[in-house]
Amino acid sequence: MAWERELETALELAKAASSVALSHSGRVQAEAKADDSPVTAADRECERLIAARLAEAFPADGVFGEEGANRAGSSGRRWIIDPIDGTRDFVRGSFLWCHLLALEAEGEVVLGVAAFPVQGRIFYAAKGQGAWCAEGRTETQLRCSEIRDPRRAVLCFGQLNEARSAPWGQRLLAFLEPFWAVRSLGGATDAMLVASGKAEIYMEPGLKPWDVAALAVIGEEAGCIWHDFEGRRTIYGGSLALYAPGLEPAVREFLGLGA
Numbered sequence: 001m002a003w004e005r006e007l008e009t010a011l012e013l014a015k016a017a018s019s020v021a022l023s024h025s026g027r028v029q030a031e032a033k034a035d036d037s038p039v040t041a042a043d044r045e046c047e048r049l050i051a052a053r054l055a056e057a058f059p060a061d062g063v064f065g066e067e068g069a070n071r072a073g074s075s076g077r078r079w080i081i082d083p084i085d086g087t088r089d090f091v092r093g094s095f096l097w098c099h100l101l102a103l104e105a106e107g108e109v110v111l112g113v114a115a116f117p118v119q120g121r122i123f124y125a126a127k128g129q130g131a132w133c134a135e136g137r138t139e140t141q142l143r144c145s146e147i148r149d150p151r152r153a154v155l156c157f158g159q160l161n162e163a164r165s166a167p168w169g170q171r172l173l174a175f176l177e178p179f180w181a182v183r184s185l186g187g188a189t190d191a192m193l194v195a196s197g198k199a200e201i202y203m204e205p206g207l208k209p210w211d212v213a214a215l216a217v218i219g220e221e222a223g224c225i226w227h228d229f230e231g232r233r234t235i236y237g238g239s240l241a242l243y244a245p246g247l248e249p250a251v252r253e254f255l256g257l258g259a
Contacts, residue, residue, distance in 0.1 A: 003103070003111050003126040009057050010101050014115035014122060016053070017046040017099045021084060022117055030091045038087045043067050046083035050101065054079050061103075066210045077105045080235075082210035085114075085188050095119050096186040102213035109235060112214030114188050123192050125221035131195055142222040145197040148246030155179040156190030158204030166205060168229070168255065175254045191215040191242050195222040201243040201251060209235045215242060231257045 021042045030038035044067050051069040054061065062073030065081035079101065084090050086097035095118040103111040110127040123142070125131035131142040147153050155176060163169040176182050183190060183199065187207070193199035195218050202215075212235040216226045219242040228237025231252070243251050252258065 002128065006058070006103055006111055007113075007124065007126050009054070010103070010111060010113045011115075011122065011124060013050050013053055014099050014101060014113050017050055017083060018115055018117035020046050020049060021090070021097075021099070025093070028091050028093075030087065038091055039067060040084070040087060040091065042090065043084045043087060046099065047081055050079075050081050050083065064209070066208065077103060079103055080109075080210050080213045082208075082214075085211065086186050089186060096189050098188045100188060100210060100214040102210075102217060104213065104235075109213045109217045112217040114192060114214050114218060116189075116192075123195065123218050125218040127217065127221070129221065131218045131221035133192075133196065142195045142218070143197055144195060144219070144223040145200045145244040146246060147200050147244060150178045150180075150247065150250050152180050153201065153244075153247060154181045154183060154193070154199035156183045156185065156193060156199050156202040158184055158187050158190060158202070159206050160184055162205050171254060175250075187211060187240075188215060191219060191240075194224060194242050194244065195219045197222075197244075200247050201241070203229075203239075203241045203243075203251070205229060205239045207238055207240055212240045215240065229255055231255065 024042040030040050033039050047065045047067045051063050060075035062078035063069050063071040082100035085100045090097040098114050098116040101113045102109050114123040122134045133140050163172045190202040194202045224242050226242045227233050229239040
């Protein structure tokens with residue numbers, strides 16, 4: 001099976017990072033980075049652990065992490081790490097934070113893991129092998145929703161506080177209005193709801209590659225469509241639209257992408 005060793009390693013590292021992060025529970029202190037986003041000792045410790053073990057397992061691969069891990073590789077492959085996605089949630093003791101790990105090969109994301117330690121769930125996918133959720137001893141294949149009507153659909157939209165200054169901001173309320181429900185729980189949680197068929201659309205601006213990579217490949221393997229707000233299939237566009245195929249017309253119209 002393609003990517004078998006890589007996926008096994010990524011799952012093991014997500015579990016190891018979970019143990020590290022959970023060991024910090026009850027004593028989490030955050031400091032502000034230059035962009036005013038928070039970082040904790042757990043973020044840094046998790047990234048060091050993941051980067052070090054990847055270097056041992058795949059020494060020719062590059063590494064690119066949110067907290068500074070950056071090693072060039074010679075294999076044409078690069079691991080993309082978000083050691084704790086949702087650090088604000090981690091600091092506040094909520095259940096929404098996770099670890100994100102993805103593998104990019106020749107410019108394409110081919111593998112992704114999203115591990116939610118407090119929820120006890122790990123979502124994962126490898127190119128061409130479907131998307132899965134492991135919860136305890138149970139593994140379930142993910143399939144996106146078949147809903148096509150916004151009036152029956154759940155829309156998840158992140159960073160709504162950025163809407164006023166965005167080019168689509170003035171259109172946002174009219175876009176949200178017809179949906180059956182609107183949620184904003186947090187990027188990875190919202191994206192996995194869409195991949196699981198429990199919501200139909202996840203959209204968010206202001207993202208980095210480590211926020212997008214794992215979510216995109218998991219969503220795609222579950223049958224979702226994904227691209228940035230400019231309609232490009234890139235993890236470097238600073239945004240993500242991930243959605244069930246039946247809602248493509250509504251998403252593209254909102255973003256001004258045409259048919």
